[in-house]
Amino acid sequence: MTAARPVERRNDRAALRFAKAGLRRLYDPLERGAERLFSPALNPVAQLGTITFFLFWVVAVSGVYLFIFFDTGVVNAYSSVEWISGPHWYHAGVMRSLHRYASDLMVVTMVLHLLREFSLDRYRGTRWFSWFTGVPLIWFLYVSGITGYWLVWDELAQYVAVVSAKLLDVFPIFGEPLARNFLTPAHLSGRFFSLLVFLHIAIPLILLLGMWIHIQRISRPRTNPPRLLAALVLAALVAVSLWKPALSQGPADLTKVPDEIGIDWFYLPLYPLAEDWGAWSLWALMVGVSTMLAAMPWLPPFRRPPAAEIDLPNCNGCNRCVEDCPYEAIRLVPRTDDEPFPHQAEVDPDLCVSCGICMGSCPSSTPFRRQQDLKTGIDLPGQPLSEVRDSVVAASAGLSGERRVMVLACEHGAGGGDLGGVVAFPCVAMVPPSLIDFILSKDLADGVVVAGCSESTCYNRLGVEWTKQRFAGERDPYLRKRVPRERLATIWASPFETGRYEAEKAAFAAGLPAQAARKPAAAQGGDKAMEAQP
Amino acid sequence: MSDALWMPARFAVLALFFAGVVSLSDWPRHRSVPEGVGVVTLSFSHGADRRAACRPATEEELARLPPNMRRPEICPRERPSITVEFEIDGKRVFEADVPPSGIASDGPSRVNRSFELPAGSYELVVRMRDRPGDDFNWQGAKTVDLRAADHRVIDFRADGGGFVFH
Structure with a gap:
């Protein structure tokens, strides 16, 4: 490999041009290495979008399986999850790990996919539609994951519930502050839990609809990775699920503060920030970044040669x-x-x-x-x-x-x-x-x-x-x-x-x-x- | 080399990458409150009485209303703010006039504040005024023994005698 010749970018800002060139320097060796190891047809770095689709289906199928054994009542939710991961680890427990780790990987592949498309300048001009419709998918994916963590009703779920309630309570849209649902065991409402179960099913369905819209403007969209690559991804997922099964972190106890918890840094990296910065600052960050991402196809717009x-x-x-x-x-x-x-x-x-x-x-x-x-x-x-x-x-x-x-x-x-x-x-x-x-x-x-x-x-x-x-x-x-x-x-x-x-x-x-x-x-x-x- | 011979290497690379991702799914651990600290939360939702009592509507007022909205009494919806004070060991840590919620200012006033305190024994006093005058018409006090990672809650139930210490 020799010194790179930067690809000409039409009508781009210098900062963005440098950012793209920098990202290409990172991605290119990865892509070429993966191409050599996996073959061009199976190159996972070039299949990030299809792998994300595939992971969605892994999450969906494992989620349906878990729903058979999961008790949606607030009282028995934790014990039913313990039953899944304990005595029945070899089927339901593995499915739980697949459900969780495939969700984590969805975040990773989504971010890598976004950065790669940005580095290749595939988000402006005609391609604005796929980019723009991809931005809400980030939100839907995160909300899907966060509601999932809530359902387990362990210490992490308690932390997620308390911080989420603080974030949402800044908007005067709830008759009673959400945080009051998680004050004491007596305040905990089974109906609220039922709502969460509903959300954890409905939002991923909206996510799927959004993913379908995301690929509407391209011909021959690939939504499935090559079968061999899919098999390799699934096999690797099963392997890590057996190596490090997803486990709960002790039952939620509202008379205690979940003072030290293992946090999922893919889905919850902003939660510690919410504690430090306050809800309004975090909302400003999230809305600001989302708006900037959505506006990127026009910052500046792509000036292409005349159409065919x-x-x-x-x-x-x-x-x-x-x-x-x-x-x-x-x-x-x-x-x-x-x-x-x-x-x-x-x-x-x-x-x-x-x-x-x-x-x-x-x-x-x-x-x-x-x-x-x-x-x-x-x-x-x-x-x-x-x-x-x-x-x-x-x-x-x-x-x-x-x-x-x-x-x-x-x-x-x-x-x-x-x-x-x-x-x-x-x-x-x-x-x-x-x-x-x-x-x-x-x-x-x-x-x-x-x-x-x-x-x-x-x-x-x-x-x-x-x-x-x-x-x-x-x-x-x-x-x-x-x-x-x-x-x-x-x-x-x-x-x-x-x-x-x-x-x-x-x-x-x-x-x-x-x-x-x-x-x-x-x-x-x-x-x-x-x-x-x- | 045959394609099949590459499979173990491909699997190993993916599995290693996934293992890295999986490791970050619960590590490093996060401490939400400092070690040796408990939390006291003052949280309640309570509406003061409405600003004015219902009064009979005048003939002119009724005439201005559509026929289906004519009611014999006019009842102002707006509620006044409530005043809350919270002291820990005699030191005032929270003091506020809390406005009613809702676009028409007719919802309950809401308080939801948490205080991190080192483990120990504390004298908690909370007062609230929800009607005109200078005196606090609701008050609660309790000595609590707060241990590390404890979460104690002060709620309010007007129909339950006032402040409730959980």
């Missing part, structure tokens, strides 16, 4: 761009011109991130077309196909030597910072496979490197996957079979992996057949290609 545009004479409504768009920004609508096709594509500019993946997916996006003004069915006004073709021709002019390598690079990966013979794109999946055919058959280079983001951290979500599938002939538009694969390399490397990128590129170049040995065949192939294309 449809060129109707070249669009036959084939649906490929709709299939490939990672943000559901394209849909098919009834035809509005006289062309003999039932549909045409339509772009919603509010949802488009200008990644160009749609241009790469369009069967009309072929640089071989002999048109004065090269057009395609869907194009990026900021970097149209005609400009792409001109760019590769211009980049070719700068190449020299026996083994000329042209790089088609994602601007968010290591190749985006390369100098000489590089054409950069917002995403490698913007590269139409026919462009590679064009470069090689027209002898613009001896080899082509397609350099994308690191394999499990595609900036535009699906670019790496689509590119691989197109090259493998599994997804339209295919890379034609006649393209000599030994003259094409893909390098998936983050901006922090410029060393590996350079090494792989050099190794690829060294392995290319020398120009002199190949020239006659290439020239012949190129001429044939030009004839074969429309």
Whole structure:
């Protein structure tokens, strides 16, 4: 690994830019290490959102199981939990530990997910919706966990009850202060406990609804980790549950103060602050941080290049761009011109991130077309196909030597910072496979490197996957079979992996057949290609 | 190396990470009150009598009201504040005029204050005035033996004779 080249951030404040770069320095080694150990497909650092979903289901299933044995009455709640963790530790006790530790891990994966999306600048522009709808989820997750701790009715529950009541009593919304429910054993109300049980079921359901809304604006949202990763997570959870079973901390006794308690620092880190700062200060902190988080997509707003545009004479409504768009920004609508096709594509500019993946997916996006003004069915006004073709021709002019390598690079990966013979794109999946055919058959280079983001951290979500599938002939538009694969390399490397990128590129170049040995065949192939294309 | 051979390492990394998370689920321990200290809580909810008694409505007042809201008496909802004093071993630790709760100031006045005290014996005196005048019409006093981590509560029940020491 060599010195990192900071990814260009459009319209960002210096402090935020540095914060993101700093976080990337922490995340990138983690991601790359996990990629090597787990494989890109199973990389848990790239699956934080799906793991959080999975943990939710672990919590839900274990919670339903525990509810069978839990006594919801205030008198017997503690003893029923003791029964769960004592004589029946091997089934209900393990479930209790899974319930608690999966909840703790949900907080951890949620925070890591939030920081990672922030570091990748995936929260502004079109992505504001997922970020904004994620903020209330933090509150719902915390309230779900806190009400759960309350139900056990041990010393920790007593502490949670007393401090929560103090926090809520500053608002004049309760007829009787909540704190008065926890003064003495005589004040304790079974009905209040029933309300808590209801809340501990209802709020997680609202959380689930919020999680569903959270993923609405992205196409092909992944809500389940790969099965193997899910199995590993579950196995590790069971292992730690057996190693350190979740236990209660002695029965609640309102005639005593729970003076020293083992606190869950994931769910209750603010409770000691509530004691020291007072309720109003803590509310100000929580509301302030939440408001700031919710406002972040507009601090400052993301200025992106113009959205993709449809060129109707070249669009036959084939649906490929709709299939490939990672943000559901394209849909098919009834035809509005006289062309003999039932549909045409339509772009919603509010949802488009200008990644160009749609241009790469369009069967009309072929640089071989002999048109004065090269057009395609869907194009990026900021970097149209005609400009792409001109760019590769211009980049070719700068190449020299026996083994000329042209790089088609994602601007968010290591190749985006390369100098000489590089054409950069917002995403490698913007590269139409026919462009590679064009470069090689027209002898613009001896080899082509397609350099994308690191394999499990595609900036535009699906670019790496689509590119691989197109090259493998599994997804339209295919890379034609006649393209000599030994003259094409893909390098998936983050901006922090410029060393590996350079090494792989050099190794690829060294392995290319020398120009002199190949020239006659290439020239012949190129001429044939030009004839074969429309 | 075969994918299966990586499984133990993958499991070990996840389990280690989870073990770190699990350790923080109840450690380090938190002390909510200093060692050797108990807590006395003064907590009650009590409404003073309303500021004015009900009076017959005049003809003009009734005429201004919609027919379905006409009642023979007009009863002001607002309550006055109550005055509370709390002394520990003769030293006044709390003194307040506590306003009624509610948007219309017609709810009970609420007091909920906790006092951390080193373990020991204390003379507690609490007084309250809920009607006009200078005298406190409710008073309670008790000597309590407070041990470390004890929680003692002073409540008020008007229908139970006044202040209740738990």
